[in-house]
Amino acid sequence: MTDMRILGIETSCDETAAAVVMNGTRVLSSVVSTQIDLHARFGGVVPEVASRAHVEMLTPVISQAMLEAGMVDGGKVDAVAATVGPGLIGSLLVGVSAAKALALVWDVPFVAVNHLEAHLYAAFLEEPDLELPLVVLLVSGGHTMLVCMEGHGRYRLLGQTVDDAAGEAFDKVARFLDLGYPGGPAIDRLAMEGDPRAVDFPRPMKNDGYNFSFSGLKTSVVNYVRKNPDVAAADVAASFQDAVCDVLITKARRAAKEVGAKGLCLGGGVAANSQLREQLLDACVADGLQAFLPARAMCTDNAAMIAAAGWYRLASDGPSPLDTGANPSLSLSVLGS
Numbered sequence: 001m002t003d004m005r006i007l008g009i010e011t012s013c014d015e016t017a018a019a020v021v022m023n024g025t026r027v028l029s030s031v032v033s034t035q036i037d038l039h040a041r042f043g044g045v046v047p048e049v050a051s052r053a054h055v056e057m058l059t060p061v062i063s064q065a066m067l068e069a070g071m072v073d074g075g076k077v078d079a080v081a082a083t084v085g086p087g088l089i090g091s092l093l094v095g096v097s098a099a100k101a102l103a104l105v106w107d108v109p110f111v112a113v114n115h116l117e118a119h120l121y122a123a124f125l126e127e128p129d130l131e132l133p134l135v136v137l138l139v140s141g142g143h144t145m146l147v148c149m150e151g152h153g154r155y156r157l158l159g160q161t162v163d164d165a166a167g168e169a170f171d172k173v174a175r176f177l178d179l180g181y182p183g184g185p186a187i188d189r190l191a192m193e194g195d196p197r198a199v200d201f202p203r204p205m206k207n208d209g210y211n212f213s214f215s216g217l218k219t220s221v222v223n224y225v226r227k228n229p230d231v232a233a234a235d236v237a238a239s240f241q242d243a244v245c246d247v248l249i250t251k252a253r254r255a256a257k258e259v260g261a262k263g264l265c266l267g268g269g270v271a272a273n274s275q276l277r278e279q280l281l282d283a284c285v286a287d288g289l290q291a292f293l294p295a296r297a298m299c300t301d302n303a304a305m306i307a308a309a310g311w312y313r314l315a316s317d318g319p320s321p322l323d324t325g326a327n328p329s330l331s332l333s334v335l336g337s
Contacts, residue, residue, distance in 0.1 A: 004078045005071070006314070007102070008307025009062065011095030012087025012115045013142070014038075014045045016057040019303035020069035020077070024121070024311030025128040029068035030297075030304040033057045040181045044171065051090030058098055065303070079103070079319070081111040081310025083118065085330030086142070092326035100322055109319030111310040115301075116332045118309040119267040120149055122298040125308050130292060131262040137252045139276070140268030141167030141184075144212045146252060147332065148259045153316050155332055158255050159210025166244055167270045169214035173221050173240055177233050187237045188273050194238030199224060199231070201243040206250055217243055241275055249279045256289055263290030271299040 003022055010017040019030040035053050039045050066072055082099030085092060096112075103110035120136050134149045135158070144167075145160035164172070167184055174183025179190065201220050204213040221240050225231060256264050264284055270276065277293050284291035298305065 004311060005069070005076055006079045006081050006111070006307040006310050007062070007065070007077050008113075008303035008305070008310060009058070009080070009082040009095045009099045010115075010118075010301055010303040010306045011054045011058065011091045012083045012085070013091060013301060014050045014053075015301040016054050016061050017301060017303035017306075018058070018062040018065035019307050020065055020071060021125070021304055021307035021311065024308045025125060027125060027304045028070070029065045030302055031061050031065045031068065032300075032302055033061050036182060043175050043181050045088070047088045047090055050088060051094055054091050054094040058094060062098070062102075077102075077106055077108055079109040079111055079310065079314055080106070081113050081306050081313075083115045083306055084112040084324060085327035086115055087328055089326060089328040092328060096326045104322070109314060110322055110324075111314045112320035112324045113306050113309045113313060114330055114332060115306075116143065116145075117155075117313075118305040120147065120155070120265075121308040121312065122267055122294045122302075122305040123265045123292045125298060125304055126294060127292055130265070131290065133259060133261050134263050134265055135252060135256040135259060135261040136265045136267055137248060137271075137280070138267045139166045139248060139270035141165060141171065141270075143268065144214070144248075145332075146210050146255050148255070148261065152312050156259075157332060158259070159212065159251065161212040161214065163213050163215035164218060166212070166214055166248065167268070169218045169244065170270065172218050173237075176222055176225070177236065179233075179237075184270055184273060187241055188275070190234050191238040191241045191275065194232060194234030194236070196238040196242035198235035199239035201239050203243055203247050206247050210251055210255055212247065212251070214244065241273070245273070245276045245279050248276060249283050252280070253283050253287060256287065261289065263292060265292045265294075267294065267299065269300045272296040
């Protein structure tokens with residue numbers, strides 16, 4: 001098969017990213033410009049601020065990715081893939097418009113990529129020979145879901161959050177504890193100094209199907225701290241994190257057993273959490289499953305995973321129509337059925 005280099009573009013939320021990936025697995029370059037400092041003062045992502053930052057940063061980020069891949073003129077790009085959803089509509093439109101323009105100028109295919117599907121392919125960037133079926137625990141600020149990956153482009157959604165995503169709960173608890181933004185890394189660091197058994201926070205829906213709910217857990221943290229103002233913040237952080245990880249790992253293990261999965265994978269920004277990574281490895285050893293944890297750089301939003309998913313999607317479905325629009329509420333089944 002002829003080598004195929006795909007330029008991936010990711011602008012679904014607050015990371016402006018571009019990458020060049022060969023044949024869906026070999027990362028030639030990956031550039032990410034973060035907007036954390038821009039949004040920190042607001043305690044969360046402001047959509048208008050995010051989209052304006054994408055407009056400003058996307059061209060230099062693409063140029064840097066092309067330069068690092070040794071493709072300064074774009075002549076060696078075989079396709080351009082971009083996230084079309086889900087995400088913030090203003091942010092998505094910036095990346096989709098740029099990708100279509102480049103595809104037209106270079107006379108190469110445009111490939112529409114589902115951001116959720118791309119997270120599933122982050123693992124294949126580092127371990128292309130992963131055995132299927134896999135259960136993927138996709139955990140981020142906007143999504144918490146269990147997906148059975150039966151084959152390339154074939155997925156079954158086993159469960160998802162019914163309210164707050166895990167990452168959203170991390171951010172809200174961190175904001176309440178005055179730990180700053182983003183909340184996930186802040187709680188992860190502080191939890192290392194605390195006792196995870198100090199407070200017995202509830203484990204919502206732990207033994208009830210495969211859906212998740214973290215809104216009540218967040219409320220329990222707030223109520224407990226208000227009633228016990230002298231409690232150590234490190235103990236609260238550790239106990240909260242332990243409750244979240246307990247629910248996530250318990251359901252993932254049960255799902256893997258039920259579907260006969262060969263392994264368990266993590267994906268999404270919360271997959272960078274130290275305790276979650278450690279507990280998933282321990283669970284896989286105990287259950288005889290293959291475990292795969294993407295490098296932390298591949299857990300958060302990046303364009304390498306977009307290019308990888310685009311390569312598989314192009315091989316199976318061909319180019320996407322140029323009138324394909326951005327869809328902020330795109331579901332996994334739309335592009336992955």
